[in-house]
Amino acid sequence: MILPLCCLLWHLAAPAWAQETLSLKECREMALKYNKEMAASVKQTESARYTARSYKGNFFPNFTAGGTGLYSNADGSYGIAGGNLPVFLPDGTGQFNPGQPAGFAYFPGISLDYKIGWVYMGGVQMEQPLYMGGKIRAAYKMSLLGKEMAQMNETLTATEVIQQTDQAYALVVKAKEMKTVADAYHAVLTELHKNVESAYKHGLKPQNDVLKVQVKLNESELGIRKAENALRLATMNLCHLIGKPLTTKIRVSGDFPEIEKDLEVQVLDITRRPEYSILDKQVAIARQQVKLNRSELLPQVGIKGSYDYVHGLELNNKNFLDKASFSVLLNISIPLFHFGERSNKVRAAKAKLEQTRLQQQNLNEQMLLELTQAANNLDEAKLESELADRSLQQAEENRRVSKSQYEVGLETLSDHLEAQALWQQAYETKVDARFQLYLNYVAYLKAAGTLR
Structure with missing residues (x-):
């Protein structure tokens, strides 16, 4: 077969x-x-x-870390000339008389030189929703x-x-x-x-x-x-x-x-x-x-906290910003009117x-x-x-x-x-x-x- x-x-x-x-x-x-x-x-x-x-x-909670850096060559200065400043004393009635100064005080003036250069900041943020409806x-x-x-x-x-x-x-x-x-x-x-x-x-x-x-x-x-x-x-x-x-x-x-x-x-x-x-x-x-x-x-309620450090901005050849800080933000959002969308x-x-x-x-x-x-x-x-x-x-x-x-x-x-x-x-x-x-x-x- x-x-x-x-x-x-x-x-x-x-x-x-x-x-x-x-x-x-x-x-x-x-x-x-x-x-x-x-x-x-x-x-x-x-x-x-x-x-x-x-x-x-x-x-x-939601924890995040972030940082920002900025460099700028912008600089400049700001000054106020010094000199003698009149000093006024009150009269018998308790009023000042601008026409009759009692004396003069010496004012040395202000001279501010600033330079931006490098500015950077960094920190840790915490976000926690409290009530989201x-x-x-x-x-x-x-x-x-x-x-x-x-x-x-x-x-x-x-x-x-x-x-x-x-x-x-x-x-x-x-x-x-x-x-x-x-x-x-x-x-x-x-x-x-x-x-x-x-x-x-x-x-x-x-x-x-x-x-x-x-x-x-x-x-x-x-x-x-x-x-x-x-x-x-x-x-x-x-x-x-x-x-x-x-x-x-x-x-x-x-x-x-x-x-x-x-x-x-x-x-x-x-x-x-x-x-x-x-x-x-x-x-x-x-x-x-x-x-x-x-x-x-x-309504929606949330809280946000952050701990940040900022460094930079020279003022008269010294750092103006060089410090850490803690901040707290409480946010409340209440919807009012959305033309029927929600x-x-x-x-x-x-x-x-x-x-x-x-x-x-x-x-x-x-x-x-x-x-x-x-x-x-x-x-x-x-x-x-x-x-x-x-x-x-x-x-x-x-x-x-x-x-x-x-x-x-x-x-x-x-x-x-x-x-x-x-x-x-x-x-x-x-x-x-x-x-x-x-x-x-x-x-x-x-x-x-x-x-x-």
């Missing part, structure tokens, strides 16, 4: 080492570790955590809510990755079992073909019976090839999700988590879903946004809050509908699986009876082939029903917020 090109490439590219057998738990762990969406979600949580720490720093507190609460949302989003991403991994794992198990069914059906037809061909050679069966079996045998070979390709593709898809090269040869243990027979299906509680918590955080953030915008309408921001934030609440109600109802649908699908899948098991038992019994009757000549070959085909279909239906039952079970757990 000549392998098709895709099969040949698969066998050539596959590693030479032995196949690795993985359980569902191991596949989940590898997917959570290597999945890029999960890694991005973890980084988003890390970013939100650092953002919250950044906003927390606004409660504490609630802006700092609202912003910090928003950052905390953002961090919690990021954590919930990380949980949501993890559940989605787990669901995708479970689907891929179950698909590999299904393809593997379908391959087993196809091989078993082909083995039965091969044995039947040998018996019919032997009977034809001895003149006990017509050639038409041989051709009928050969047609079914050819169809079973095609079924085997389809099952092999489906298994190969399902394995590659699983490798993609768990972070292995697509051509890695792996096997799965084939064990699904046991589905509780007395599982209590809950269709009214969606509070455990990460999406529910995320919507709550979004409403809380919108509420804090209203407070943040309202803070711009309230008040309209508050109104817009309130409208956004109402919009977020309506969206929350709408999405909560959709999640409740999704949970109800998932519960219904799980209930129907349970019944379908039970019926499939019952049908397979009946098909196996029908095949056994048909084989006995055919061997003693009480049943035609066509009826016997039909019984074999019905058994194959019933087996495939059972495999598909078991596969669908598990997928519906996982979908229900995700819809209920309990998929871990």
